[in-house]
Amino acid sequence: MPDTKIPRQAMPKQRPKERIRNFNEVALGFSAELAQKEAERCIQCKKPFCIEGCPVEIDIPVFIELVAEGDFESALAKIRETNLLPGVCGRVCPQEEQCEIVCVLSKRFEPVAIGRLERFVADWEIREGKMAVPEVAPPTGHKVAVVGSGPGGLTVAADLARLGHKVTLFEALHKPGGVLVYGIPEFRLPKAIVARECEILEKIGVELKLDFVVGRTATVDELFEMGYEACFLGLGAGLPWFMNIPGENLVGVYSANEYLTRINLMKAYLFPEYDTPIRVGERVIVIGGGNVAMDAVRSSLRLGAKEAHIIYRRSRKEMPARDEEIENAEDEGVIFNFLVNPVRYIGNEAGRVKQVELLKMELGEPDASGRRRPVPIEGSEYKMDVDTVVVAIGNGANPLVPSSTPGLETNKWGYIVADAETGKTTKKAVWAGGDIVTGAATVILAMGAGRKAARSMHEYLTTGKW
Amino acid sequence: MFRIVERQRVNPEVNRFVIEASIIAQKRQPGQFVVFRLHEKGERIPITIADADAQAGTITVYVQELGKTTFQMGRMNAGDEIADVIGPLGNPTPIEKLDGEVFAIAGGVGSAEVLPIARKHKEAGNKVIAILGYRSKDIVILEEEFRSFADEVYVTTDDGTYGREGFVTTELKDHLEKGRPIAEIIAVGPAIMMKAVCDLTRHYNIKTMVSLNSIMIDATGMCGVCRVEVGGETRYACVHGPEFDGHKVNFDLLLKRLASFKEEEKISLERYQAAVGAQDA
Numbered sequence A: 001m002p003d004t005k006i007p008r009q010a011m012p013k014q015r016p017k018e019r020i021r022n023f024n025e026v027a028l029g030f031s032a033e034l035a036q037k038e039a040e041r042c043i044q045c046k047k048p049f050c051i052e053g054c055p056v057e058i059d060i061p062v063f064i065e066l067v068a069e070g071d072f073e074s075a076l077a078k079i080r081e082t083n084l085l086p087g088v089c090g091r092v093c094p095q096e097e098q099c100e101i102v103c104v105l106s107k108r109f110e111p112v113a114i115g116r117l118e119r120f121v122a123d124w125e126i127r128e129g130k131m132a133v134p135e136v137a138p139p140t141g142h143k144v145a146v147v148g149s150g151p152g153g154l155t156v157a158a159d160l161a162r163l164g165h166k167v168t169l170f171e172a173l174h175k176p177g178g179v180l181v182y183g184i185p186e187f188r189l190p191k192a193i194v195a196r197e198c199e200i201l202e203k204i205g206v207e208l209k210l211d212f213v214v215g216r217t218a219t220v221d222e223l224f225e226m227g228y229e230a231c232f233l234g235l236g237a238g239l240p241w242f243m244n245i246p247g248e249n250l251v252g253v254y255s256a257n258e259y260l261t262r263i264n265l266m267k268a269y270l271f272p273e274y275d276t277p278i279r280v281g282e283r284v285i286v287i288g289g290g291n292v293a294m295d296a297v298r299s300s301l302r303l304g305a306k307e308a309h310i311i312y313r314r315s316r317k318e319m320p321a322r323d324e325e326i327e328n329a330e331d332e333g334v335i336f337n338f339l340v341n342p343v344r345y346i347g348n349e350a351g352r353v354k355q356v357e358l359l360k361m362e363l364g365e366p367d368a369s370g371r372r373r374p375v376p377i378e379g380s381e382y383k384m385d386v387d388t389v390v391v392a393i394g395n396g397a398n399p400l401v402p403s404s405t406p407g408l409e410t411n412k413w414g415y416i417v418a419d420a421e422t423g424k425t426t427k428k429a430v431w432a433g434g435d436i437v438t439g440a441a442t443v444i445l446a447m448g449a450g451r452k453a454a455r456s457m458h459e460y461l462t463t464g465k466w
Numbered sequence B: 001m002f003r004i005v006e007r008q009r010v011n012p013e014v015n016r017f018v019i020e021a022s023i024i025a026q027k028r029q030p031g032q033f034v035v036f037r038l039h040e041k042g043e044r045i046p047i048t049i050a051d052a053d054a055q056a057g058t059i060t061v062y063v064q065e066l067g068k069t070t071f072q073m074g075r076m077n078a079g080d081e082i083a084d085v086i087g088p089l090g091n092p093t094p095i096e097k098l099d100g101e102v103f104a105i106a107g108g109v110g111s112a113e114v115l116p117i118a119r120k121h122k123e124a125g126n127k128v129i130a131i132l133g134y135r136s137k138d139i140v141i142l143e144e145e146f147r148s149f150a151d152e153v154y155v156t157t158d159d160g161t162y163g164r165e166g167f168v169t170t171e172l173k174d175h176l177e178k179g180r181p182i183a184e185i186i187a188v189g190p191a192i193m194m195k196a197v198c199d200l201t202r203h204y205n206i207k208t209m210v211s212l213n214s215i216m217i218d219a220t221g222m223c224g225v226c227r228v229e230v231g232g233e234t235r236y237a238c239v240h241g242p243e244f245d246g247h248k249v250n251f252d253l254l255l256k257r258l259a260s261f262k263e264e265e266k267i268s269l270e271r272y273q274a275a276v277g278a279q280d281a
């Protein structure tokens, strides 16, 4: 029986003092008992708003009821009908802004912990040593190329493979998963979970071609010459942004992409057992206030930094990072510097960064984004000694595919122009979705875009109509 | 997995490898490179494609032993497999019939990197003059290959044990002073050598292209570690280069950035050598 008097179950976590010494997952997940208790809180709304809040429209009340009944296998199957990556989304979705914010319980109580339950059933399957492989329609004989193995590309590959199309997934890096493997750290998303999802893809017949850089190893047009009939571009973000202030190319100033790639994809936290190094030093500052900045600053503590700072030009209220991640960072001892912005970096003779000059800001009128614009306070500059700087202010678009694909239109920021409903680009038989279309967004939005594109691609493959 | 078909030590510090990588072999053009990752725990390192055999589906590279990864590669043999070979990467060198001579200048293992570019210039109908510089006689490589097609070949050694004593710039200066009709210079080698060439040719106002060997990871334009300053602007060597107008390159910055991980590289190499030594004993 649903019971709103049960409080929202807290997630067991590693204690901050311990966890900043390892890269193991921070949030330990629900036990079956906790999960069932939490699931009982759901009042099984007749008109479930939560579903509308989920970009892939998981049938949330039904899966939660199955959890409450202890039928975890069916719960997982229910989720998998619309979401390929429950173990990932349950961990990294900004649930507090999506499915949970609209949960009716949140008006008077706390919302049902939908994401945590989703994660629980995905983890349950792993613990049970099971692997449900979806059914696949008979082969259609159509060949599809999916470029990029981030959440967008993975979704398209899975959806089309299940419909019986022959899918090849091309990935530039040596591991599949996109940001899920090179960006988001192990302590927030264990890489084994991503690897497992990719294994399922292979089981349903998707061919994975790693080390294949589309635009270099073969162009999109060459993929068509090779016999692929349709192509999805899920390239993700590229070319990290810098602020174009003096000293940004000093040694010790990393883009967040470089910093996190060294740590996650190349496992620099295990150097010298792994060959790729990283140098952190005693005081690290991370510029930015998003999830990427939180991942970088929390990684710094785990790499031995004595002090890890966030430098953010607005106030805590405006920070785009998930609340949960900000709280985790606070608990771990990250120092937050609000209303400051770097103006230049100062190096030593070896060209290594030694100091940052910061300028204080105050909040002015709201800008286009609706957030109050930071305004510099004249003459408020001060210096801070630093060993490492990580710039986490976002990414532009990677030029490799657009510049080698005639007929593929991009907008003024270099992002690929694609129809919001179908994912169709300006080039026939080419679709795009995820960060390469929207700019940096979320895992679930990339998956949502992949799902829509897959639908449109299937229609094209079966009717021939563009 | 990519199989090594051939490995040959061409001098005490450089090995030549022929590696199966059929798509890359068909696709590559002069000026492009690959990224290797030797094994699961390995680093990703960029290496220029010196030659390729499209029919056999192989590429040829010359790798100088500098640190852990290149030393480890030097211990691999025919039949061994490399976990990852990614490419071809970087922009191909633009090559066309020019009005004047092309000087191909190389330092050390840079001669393997200049070779395909010089050859293509010759095929495009240009007169090609090669100046190859080495520290000493025992590390001279590829001289015969250059002699087989180049119109003139000059070799210098720092210590005078072979060819002319001095640096590539010693030789180049003579040609510049003679006022030879040079249309373009392409220089590849250690950053310090490319800088010296550019400092010299700047006074003569001769177009000088250099191939920048910045540290790289993904080499697809995602991480930004390869950033260099060209004409005061930040560029990414892997997607915007690796070739740039040498007169505009901030070589001091490149040199400093190349030394980013000096201490860690030392730890890594010593650890590897200790382990390998123990194994041998």
Ligand SMILES: Cc1cc2nc3c(=O)[nH]c(=O)nc-3n(C[C@H](O)[C@H](O)[C@H](O)COP(=O)(O)OP(=O)(O)OC[C@H]3O[C@@H](n4cnc5c(N)ncnc54)[C@H](O)[C@@H]3O)c2cc1C
Residues within 6 Å of the ligand: A092, A093, A094, A147, A148, A149, A150, A151, A152, A153, A170, A171, A172, A173, A176, A177, A178, A179, A180, A183, A184, A185, A212, A213, A214, A215, A234, A235, A236, A237, A260, A291, A292, A295, A322, A398, A400, A401, A433, A434, A435, A436, A440, A441, A442, A443, A444, A446
């Ligand atoms: C550090 C970090 C933390 C984040 N945290 C969260 C979070 O907590 N919650 C959340 O919802 N979102 C988070 N995000 C955002 C989220 O990860 C992205 O929005 C999402 O991954 C975008 O998916 P995608 O499919 O568009 O591309 P990506 O995940 O970027 O994957 C693109 C893939 O395409 C490959 N590729 C690119 N070009 C080529 C080419 N030419 N040929 C072949 N392959 C190519 C790339 O190598 C990459 O593997 C985070 C992002 C970062 C960087």
Ligand SMILES: Cc1cc2nc3c(=O)[nH]c(=O)nc-3n(C[C@H](O)[C@H](O)[C@H](O)COP(=O)(O)OP(=O)(O)OC[C@H]3O[C@@H](n4cnc5c(N)ncnc54)[C@H](O)[C@@H]3O)c2cc1C
Residues within 6 Å of the ligand: B033, B043, B045, B046, B047, B048, B049, B061, B062, B063, B064, B065, B066, B067, B068, B069, B070, B071, B090, B109, B112, B113, B212, B213, B214, B215, B216, B242, B258, B259, B260, B262, B265, B266, B268, B269
């Ligand atoms: C586009 C490009 C093409 C290249 N082509 C060749 C080639 O054809 N043959 C060849 O032998 N080498 C080439 N290099 C250099 C090669 O990548 C490095 O020598 C290699 O990465 C060193 O790895 P390591 O682990 O053995 O040494 P590390 O331990 O990483 O470094 C040892 C020393 O090498 C220097 N170094 C580190 N990384 C680089 C780098 N990317 N480039 C230059 N020096 C570096 C360091 O400053 C250090 O002093 C190329 C580099 C680039 C960017």
Ligand code: SF4
Residues within 6 Å of the ligand: A053, A054, A055, A056, A057, A058, A060, A083, A089, A090, A093, A094, A095, A098, A099, A100, A114, A115, A118, A444
């Ligand atoms: S996929 Fe994300 S938004 Fe949808 S239910 Fe799961 S956690 Fe909520």
Ligand code: SF4
Residues within 6 Å of the ligand: A041, A042, A043, A044, A045, A048, A049, A050, A051, A060, A061, A064, A102, A103, A104, A105, A112, A114
């Ligand atoms: S809105 Fe909340 S309570 Fe209602 S069905 Fe969805 S999760 Fe359950």
Ligand code: FES
Residues within 6 Å of the ligand: B215, B216, B217, B218, B219, B220, B221, B222, B223, B224, B225, B226, B227, B236, B237, B238, B239
């Ligand atoms: S090597 Fe990563 S962007 Fe060039």
